[in-house]
Amino acid sequence: MELFGFFRSSASYRVRIALAFKGLAFEPHYVSLPKMEHKADAFLRLNPEGLVPALVDAGRVFTQSLAIMEYLEETRPDPPFLPEAPEARAYVRAVSQIICCDIHPLNNVRVLKYLDTRLGQSEADRSAWYAHWIAEGFRSIEGVLAARGVSGRFVLGDAPGMADICLVPQVFNAHRFNCHLAEYPMAMRIYENCMAIECFESAHPKYQADAF
Amino acid sequence: MELFGFFRSSASYRVRIALAFKGLAFEPHYVSLPKMEHKADAFLRLNPEGLVPALVDAGRVFTQSLAIMEYLEETRPDPPFLPEAPEARAYVRAVSQIICCDIHPLNNVRVLKYLDTRLGQSEADRSAWYAHWIAEGFRSIEGVLAARGVSGRFVLGDAPGMADICLVPQVFNAHRFNCHLAEYPMAMRIYENCMAIECFESAHPKYQADAF
Numbered sequence: 001m002e003l004f005g006f007f008r009s010s011a012s013y014r015v016r017i018a019l020a021f022k023g024l025a026f027e028p029h030y031v032s033l034p035k036m037e038h039k040a041d042a043f044l045r046l047n048p049e050g051l052v053p054a055l056v057d058a059g060r061v062f063t064q065s066l067a068i069m070e071y072l073e074e075t076r077p078d079p080p081f082l083p084e085a086p087e088a089r090a091y092v093r094a095v096s097q098i099i100c101c102d103i104h105p106l107n108n109v110r111v112l113k114y115l116d117t118r119l120g121q122s123e124a125d126r127s128a129w130y131a132h133w134i135a136e137g138f139r140s141i142e143g144v145l146a147a148r149g150v151s152g153r154f155v156l157g158d159a160p161g162m163a164d165i166c167l168v169p170q171v172f173n174a175h176r177f178n179c180h181l182a183e184y185p186m187a188m189r190i191y192e193n194c195m196a197i198e199c200f201e202s203a204h205p206k207y208q209a210d211a212f
Numbered sequence: 213m214e215l216f217g218f219f220r221s222s223a224s225y226r227v228r229i230a231l232a233f234k235g236l237a238f239e240p241h242y243v244s245l246p247k248m249e250h251k252a253d254a255f256l257r258l259n260p261e262g263l264v265p266a267l268v269d270a271g272r273v274f275t276q277s278l279a280i281m282e283y284l285e286e287t288r289p290d291p292p293f294l295p296e297a298p299e300a301r302a303y304v305r306a307v308s309q310i311i312c313c314d315i316h317p318l319n320n321v322r323v324l325k326y327l328d329t330r331l332g333q334s335e336a337d338r339s340a341w342y343a344h345w346i347a348e349g350f351r352s353i354e355g356v357l358a359a360r361g362v363s364g365r366f367v368l369g370d371a372p373g374m375a376d377i378c379l380v381p382q383v384f385n386a387h388r389f390n391c392h393l394a395e396y397p398m399a400m401r402i403y404e405n406c407m408a409i410e411c412f413e414s415a416h417p418k419y420q421a422d423a424f
Contacts, residue, residue, distance in 0.1 A: 048355025049310060060299055063356075064313065066278075067305035074298040086286040087272055093279035097312075098261060101276065105317035114344065119333060132326065143260025144275075 007208035013169035020199035030210035103137035219420035225381035232411035315349035
């Protein structure tokens, strides 16, 4: 397998954790977002979306981090990202999507760049924007965890899964932007529990060869 | 089943199509976004995320439109939203996620409201923002369809599925904001083919009791 990603991209980070979680080795390819390599013809031929990550498995290209995780789950089911019961699977997917649909799309680099260059928003206003969507999203997550009466070490019970894999990169990014997350103790406890696990730790941006 | 939604919400519209597609009847509950009913205590007790849609099935609450669709697929598999082969499933999910993760989160009402009230952006600037993310997203979709060598009537072959269900509400919304979509002929042909199908047509916002 080959993974085209960028060390700091949240969605790339998710897929790195997912691959390590499944014990799958991959050849990394580094696509620099600051250098706009994701919009270069060579990369667009691989992924016309012009976004990272892209996973190549057996000559086929897979995109969109949640779709990649579902694909890995279907083709390499052990260990699982998702529980067995449909209701529990829906819960894990919903928490994953709070992060991947409600938080991250608003705070990624292309959006912050638009706010800067197209709308002329100051760094303070961009930071407030970032913090606003983090707060909205983490309030959601904390509320959903509380409603579920979460008692285990991870989003669902005592085994980490898809939602935990989405949570960790989002916390990393929020820290990078100096967001205060102490108001979300359940989410943060899960984050700490994840970071004690090898596959979460090894996927960290700082260990990637393209890190700077 | 009960569906809590708002007629014009893209994510609610997706779930209405999905339920009709599976032939599932539901009792509708109307949550007015302009009246901020999604942030009222009564609704937050049901869904702490404070977002529509929320589906209630057998006393359990399901949120996030893609997670709801996966749940329906797992519990009511016939007719299917997704093909059988993992690679094809990944493709359909990826196209769905271009819409649900890359386009819609940037253009929904809470974001447009933030641009207006918090950042003081003019209506023209908000329209340009909306059009920018529509263009980025539809270029992606068109590129992915072209790369796949799409030849059937829908995103994958001649049967509609999850990605088509995501596409239709996004096109509806783009039209509402007067975006030009003629540059995306493959996506628009699929949209037209969908609109000829009863379950897509009946889920249209204009037919909902809360429409205004």
